[in-house]
Amino acid sequence: MKSAAKAQQAEDSAETGAQQIRDAIREAIVERRLSPGTKLSESDVGNLFNVSRTLARAALQALSYEGLVSVEKNRGAFVAYPSPDEARQIFSARRLVEPGILREAAARITPDDIIHLRQLLLEEGRLMSERGQTARRAEIKASGDFHLKLALISGNSIMQRFMEELVARSSLVIALYGQSTASSCGHSEHGDIISAIEADELDRACQLMLHHIAHIEADLDLRERKSLGLKEAFEL
Amino acid sequence: MKSAAKAQQAEDSAETGAQQIRDAIREAIVERRLSPGTKLSESDVGNLFNVSRTLARAALQALSYEGLVSVEKNRGAFVAYPSPDEARQIFSARRLVEPGILREAAARITPDDIIHLRQLLLEEGRLMSERGQTARRAEIKASGDFHLKLALISGNSIMQRFMEELVARSSLVIALYGQSTASSCGHSEHGDIISAIEADELDRACQLMLHHIAHIEADLDLRERKSLGLKEAFEL
DNA sequence: GTGCAAAACATCGTATACAATCTTGCCGCC
DNA sequence: GGCGGCAAGATTGTATACGATGTTTTGCAC
Numbered sequence: 122m123k124s125a126a127k128a129q130q131a132e133d134s135a136e137t138g139a140q141q142i143r144d145a146i147r148e149a150i151v152e153r154r155l156s157p158g159t160k161l162s163e164s165d166v167g168n169l170f171n172v173s174r175t176l177a178r179a180a181l182q183a184l185s186y187e188g189l190v191s192v193e194k195n196r197g198a199f200v201a202y203p204s205p206d207e208a209r210q211i212f213s214a215r216r217l218v219e220p221g222i223l224r225e226a227a228a229r230i231t232p233d234d235i236i237h238l239r240q241l242l243l244e245e246g247r248l249m250s251e252r253g254q255t256a257r258r259a260e261i262k263a264s265g266d267f268h269l270k271l272a273l274i275s276g277n278s279i280m281q282r283f284m285e286e287l288v289a290r291s292s293l294v295i296a297l298y299g300q301s302t303a304s305s306c307g308h309s310e311h312g313d314i315i316s317a318i319e320a321d322e323l324d325r326a327c328q329l330m331l332h333h334i335a336h337i338e339a340d341l342d343l344r345e346r347k348s349l350g351l352k353e354a355f356e357l
Numbered sequence: 358m359k360s361a362a363k364a365q366q367a368e369d370s371a372e373t374g375a376q377q378i379r380d381a382i383r384e385a386i387v388e389r390r391l392s393p394g395t396k397l398s399e400s401d402v403g404n405l406f407n408v409s410r411t412l413a414r415a416a417l418q419a420l421s422y423e424g425l426v427s428v429e430k431n432r433g434a435f436v437a438y439p440s441p442d443e444a445r446q447i448f449s450a451r452r453l454v455e456p457g458i459l460r461e462a463a464a465r466i467t468p469d470d471i472i473h474l475r476q477l478l479l480e481e482g483r484l485m486s487e488r489g490q491t492a493r494r495a496e497i498k499a500s501g502d503f504h505l506k507l508a509l510i511s512g513n514s515i516m517q518r519f520m521e522e523l524v525a526r527s528s529l530v531i532a533l534y535g536q537s538t539a540s541s542c543g544h545s546e547h548g549d550i551i552s553a554i555e556a557d558e559l560d561r562a563c564q565l566m567l568h569h570i571a572h573i574e575a576d577l578d579l580r581e582r583k584s585l586g587l588k589e590a591f592e593l
Numbered sequence: 594g595t596g597c598a599a600a601a602c603a604t605c606g607t608a609t610a611c612a613a614t615c616t617t618g619c620c621g622c623c
Numbered sequence: 624g625g626c627g628g629c630a631a632g633a634t635t636g637t638a639t640a641c642g643a644t645g646t647t648t649t650g651c652a653c
Contacts, residue, residue, distance in 0.1 A: 196635080213513055599648100
């Protein structure tokens with residue numbers, strides 16, 4: 122069923138090939154298989170996916186629009202390395218939009234949606250208890266999917282796309298500045314939010330959401346690394 | 358000084374050439390020199406700017422990501438023709454984010470910013486009283502610049518970029534579905550919002566903003582055009 | 594005259610080739 | 624021994640070429 126839903130979203134699939142590469146790289150970034158600062162040369166990407174530099178370039182450009190990759194003129198593309206200031210802006214943006222999305226979602230939510238949300242939660246909890254890299258990665262994605270699903274329910278595809286960007290970039294920020302072992306979101310907080318929605322306590326749901334975002338942000342260590350451009354090289 | 362600030366933003370300028378084309382086309386779309394549905398073939402764009410299809414394609418792809426251009430596989434790129442539903446989503450998104458931006462902006466606003474905002478207003482008013490196509494186009498842009506400036510003041514570059522997209526797409530929607538001769542925003546409403554900010558009446562400012570957006574949307578005729586694919590051909 | 598089919602055309606999708614720019618290592622000179 | 628310039632290598636920027644796909648037109652059969 123999942124694959125069916127995915128196929129629906131991908132429509133007739135294939136799209137333009139570059140999209141596939143873009144999605145693959147994005148997934149790798151979000152799941153933190155690619156670390157911030159990693160160089161993504163056009164040739165390497167092209168070779169990796171067995172396509173020409175043209176397509177690799179297109180994919181990297183697209184990712185640069187989403188803020189996941191930064192391309193420097195005549196120097197190349199790198200997995201984005203968000204500054205502490207950027208990180209703050211990302212979470213500021215989330216605080217700004219997510220309550221609104223939540224309200225719109227609550228107004229249109231169906232019983233089926235709630236079932237789906239609870240399923241996501243279950244899956245998330247299951248992954249949380251598991252060990253291993255792959256489980257951890259899946260958990261990261263599942264945790265973001267909760268927020269994305271809310272955006273989907275809200276019925277506003279523009280906000281949905283925007284949230285996709287914010288969630289993806291959040292993952293980068295957490296990878297860089299996260300401290301605790303808890304990869305991303307407090308699991309129980311998601312459940313509380315759903316319960317509040319079910320109980321039609323909208324204001325409380327929004328408060329919970331804000332609290333939840335603050336909770337994630339509080340786990341970050343956003344002290345400024347002193348402008349060490351060379352620091353990036355060390356990270357490799 | 359304006360040019361200095363602009364130069365700073367454009368950094369060492371030139372960027373990659375494709376950006377220039379993208380910006381040129383975007384400006385043309387926002388100022389409504391290009392109508393929704395207009396075909397933008399890669400070859401034509403390339404010839405027009407004396408560059409190869411490669412760059413033209415890159416520019417069109419970028420615009421497609423912003424929602425200003427829709428590219429159809431193996432068919433070509435067209436100036437976006439937002440559906441009534443898309444139009445509603447755009448304004449829904451604006452209602453969702455602009456109050457938040459306003460609040461953040463109000464928290465960081467400086468006297469200089471207010472002066473600048475009032476200058477924008479003056480310019481807008483001046484253009485409003487003028488006749489002629491060019492004045493009308495400039496007015497459209499000036500009207501959007503007010504909202505953009507607020508996003509700039511908010512200090513969140515992510516929300517700023519998002520607002521740029523929303524304002525640009527709004528221009529498309531108004532071009533398609535706008536009824537009154539008033540090109541875009543009620544001029545006085547902008548002034549009221551500034552006054553409310555100055556008076557530190559934040560809640561009132563937000564209310565005014567929501568009212569303002571509703572006012573723009575109310576001027577639209579969002580009745581569904583019955584699936585006339587050929588209609589597009591007529592527009593050419 | 595109408596409808597279908599096939600070919601010609603136009604346009605996009607992708608690959609490859611060449612030019613421009615930056616980095617890097619080397620060598621001579623101070 | 625250190626510093627500056629120069630040249631080689633690598634990487635991106637842009638253009639052109641060829642193949643794939645869709646659209647239109649034309650011609651033939653009914």
